Amino acid sequence: MNKKYIIIISTVLLISLSLGLFMLAQSKIKPTSIVQEDPIIAQSRLDYEKIREVKLAQDFDKCNQGLTEIKHDECVSKIVMSVSDPVLCDKIIDEAKKSLCTESFVVNNIISENNISKCSSLKTSFNELCFDNFFKEYKGVDECVSLESREKQRCGDVVNNKNAILKSDISICDNVVDNNLKNDCKNIIETKPKDADGDNLTDQEENSYGTNPTNSDTDGDGLSDYDEIFKYNTNPLKKDTKGNGYGDAIQKNIK
Ligand SMILES: [Ca+2]
Ligand SMILES: [Ca+2]
Ligand SMILES: [Ca+2]
Numbered sequence: 001m002n003k004k005y006i007i008i009i010s011t012v013l014l015i016s017l018s019l020g021l022f023m024l025a026q027s028k029i030k031p032t033s034i035v036q037e038d039p040i041i042a043q044s045r046l047d048y049e050k051i052r053e054v055k056l057a058q059d060f061d062k063c064n065q066g067l068t069e070i071k072h073d074e075c076v077s078k079i080v081m082s083v084s085d086p087v088l089c090d091k092i093i094d095e096a097k098k099s100l101c102t103e104s105f106v107v108n109n110i111i112s113e114n115n116i117s118k119c120s121s122l123k124t125s126f127n128e129l130c131f132d133n134f135f136k137e138y139k140g141v142d143e144c145v146s147l148e149s150r151e152k153q154r155c156g157d158v159v160n161n162k163n164a165i166l167k168s169d170i171s172i173c174d175n176v177v178d179n180n181l182k183n184d185c186k187n188i189i190e191t192k193p194k195d196a197d198g199d200n201l202t203d204q205e206e207n208s209y210g211t212n213p214t215n216s217d218t219d220g221d222g223l224s225d226y227d228e229i230f231k232y233n234t235n236p237l238k239k240d241t242k243g244n245g246y247g248d249a250i251q252k253n254i255k
């Protein structure tokens, strides 16, 4: 073959190969490095941000128009909460209210991260609220033992209060140290309608249904009075509602 042809073919091949490699590299880089936003979407996003900015500026301006400091801060707080933007808390004048505003956003993050250790960083009333949120999930006071003394007492109070109400057992309220919480605990139990047999029907309801308020399964068919009335629509006073030889507990599985 002519030497001249060989040189031309080699050059063409080399250029094609380089071009191919360049295009391959481009196609690999493009999707990860620069994702081009659709210009129409980009413009409408900018427009929306601009409108939001102007609206916020005007709203905050209204808060500045001849209001006392207290009213001004109330006005600003409402705007901050409606747009859920913690940065805007800085526009609040009163330092204590500013902290409350900022921490109201922080506490939500701590709860969603499920990280109790961060509650102690809070300086406002959100500190207690943050801890309480975790304590109320504890089943017994033994889960409080590893805590610092102040948190340990609060933890015990919250757990005892919860269990007293759950079991309708007023004696558990006496283990609550904080007097206000102790009184609340007792009041709630004393005013709560009684359910002596714990079948989820109050004694008063049992009287109206004719069931026994001290027996959770009046007819002894294996289904509780509550379940017969509200779940299975069977007679809580008859073992065999349909009279077909199958007791109500078996009948519910046949249906
Ligand atoms: Ca009952
Ligand atoms: Ca009963
Ligand atoms: Ca029954």
Ligand SMILES: [Ca+2]
Pocket (backbone or CB within 6 Å): 219, 221, 223, 228, 234, 235, 236, 237, 238, 239, 240, 241, 248
């Ligand atoms: Ca029955």
